[in-house]
Amino acid sequence: MQRLIVNARLVNEGREFEGDLRIRDGRIEAIGSGLSAREGETVTDAAGAWLLPGMIDDQVHFREPGLTAKGDIASESAAAVAGGLTSFMDMPNTRPPTLDAQALADKYAMAAGRAWGNYGFYLGASNDNLDAVRTLDPKTAPGIKVFMGASTGNMLVDDPEVLDGIFREAPTPIITHCEDTPTIDALQAEYVARYGEDIPPECHPDIRSREACLKSTELAIALARRHGTRLHVLHISTADELRLFEAGPIEGKRITAETCVHFLHFARPDYARLGHQIKCNPAIKDEADREALIRAVAEDVIDVLATDHAPHTWDEKQNPYTRAPSGLPLVQYALVSALEHVHAGRFDVARVVHKFAHAPALLFDVAERGFLREGYWADLVLVRQDDPFTVRREDVLSKCGWSPFEGTTFRSRVAATFVNGELAWDGSGLVGAPRGQRLTFAR
Template structure:
């Protein structure tokens, strides 16, 4: 593994921006400093003042394997991820079969080995009948346990009160939740189907997957967590209404104490709103739904004020044909890993977040929240998972999309930064134009 020296970089790390060089050796960051001299045989990369960030840790993706490889798989989606500066991902359990046992969990790790271009971790799922598997889960084998407290596929909607209490009481890892109240959604959907049949207008989606359904379910999750002292992370907050339920402040305070209840939003809630359904239709249909412009603005402010702790993607690709079905058959989810980081950096250009805040939400916080070992920071001795940012505008073209579904909701969007290079475990994985070398992703380790 050849050593690499990155010189003249603008490092963004742990609340600071500073000029420095960074040396990679044996896959790790060996040194950070000024005036580092090149060694014989070392590859030298001149950053020319460009920003060097820790790679994004995306704690919420659906790479569809096993069972739905016709629309995505670990190889294709991790390729799109590293092209977008995402160097680690945590994949959801609602696959086929669902990840409801230690054996199925381990099978997903085996599938990723040698194929994933980014580092990987896989969640254990919860159902109404796998409490024993959750109770006995080795906490070193999964970043967390995913509980669907809203609609899900297969056997993964957990709606039994006793089971929910048991999961929150006995989970050996953080619990992550999808919070929407299914009975409320079903009742509203029935009213819209009575009026429109199957072809409900896409703009009705945020009324069907309503803010009231989100708030009710989120309240329940927080009540359970407080009752049982659970470490709880609520995914994809989509409404301004939910923000008052969470405590503002840093994820880890000055005394090293970590929040026990945390919140996350996703990049699509920050770049789209209800007005975009007229243009994009089911391409931006997702659960929870993209809602009002006022919700978008409140979510951005909540990131800046540390009410929301993590920014992720909920990358969930579907085929173009599936997305153009009538409403009741058009699946929810959209592909996002390739353009999430550059979309987040637009918020810096717009004056809404700083570079340091983007890095905190995309890299540091997921590492801290899930106890990720030696990733997510620019620190000597840590794995060299890096993204180099070039402030050169580009416009997203369909021909550039690397996800297997081969489309993006950002087509035609001009971003003002691009990913000039991505390193995974010290190896160049993306050179700004193309994928480089063989897959270098490793199984993530958790320091618990």
């Protein structure tokens, strides 16, 4: 397949410039200006739209195996490419959980031929699988996920000796969910005593408190410093935690921080309107936290943007607080949500590209993706900068069938997504068949 994209505004490695890009055999063959079409080549006129490297989402829950009523690899990766996310890294808290090499291999087999985007799967850590962590082939997973907070099944790692061993012996980056479970349990007991199971949704950030986040994040960073571990702390939600991280380029860091698009968009007042639709762990917190996180992205304290896409059925979300699950479906509108901050003048489009594409590729040693570079895989997204649309439930591709962004008008629109050089989304629908490939890691 050969394709020439002309009259684009390319955004890559801190630059925004006018140019053309040629795709051949799934890869970027040439980037330049005034490239001429060859015989038999498909020409796409970008008409001044942004041409970005496809986004790499380092934190999704696509629910397969075992939880496929909520979502699966096919449905959620379809929603992802519709949103300009061309690669994803999926979490291990499935049923069964991904706790050994065989479970990891099984998930890769499930994705083959069904994933619309490129895929990688984390190995999970538990209190009893240190041998699997120690012996992990670092080329088979982006990293090792440690739940240092509430989780399902046996994936809460709360044994101090096991935690120390994981941080000491992990052969890949460690990524952590940081919330202190005893703190949360004590607070929830207080709220149940006051309200019963129907706790008001706006109490969620008080139960999943900033103190619980800070205590657990401090522990993870202390362990990483003790052992020289490559640590990536997921979904930072509070201003308090930001002081634990340094500003600067990701290339020079051993300890990095991520936040998610919903923490940049929603805040405590939104619980009154959306209720459990925005219940997630860690919790969406105050407006001051949101503003601090936006500044941290602009100032390179936050290194990576992600989604923590975690679909649940609409009926599940209607349950009272103690039974309403935590998690939001986000991949389809994550990029356009982040670009709202560009329209607002908080940071430029090059910074969004860095946080959503370049930085995860660098952090996880993703081979030949995440950049507009000749010879790299042609994972691309065309975005029309000023083409407003309003999110409607009937347009949601996630299997759960709803979005917390319903009724929101975004000012930019994903006009096309290319995965491995092939058109996967044409701005209105999926095209062709799933063509995602297994991610490879240059380690």
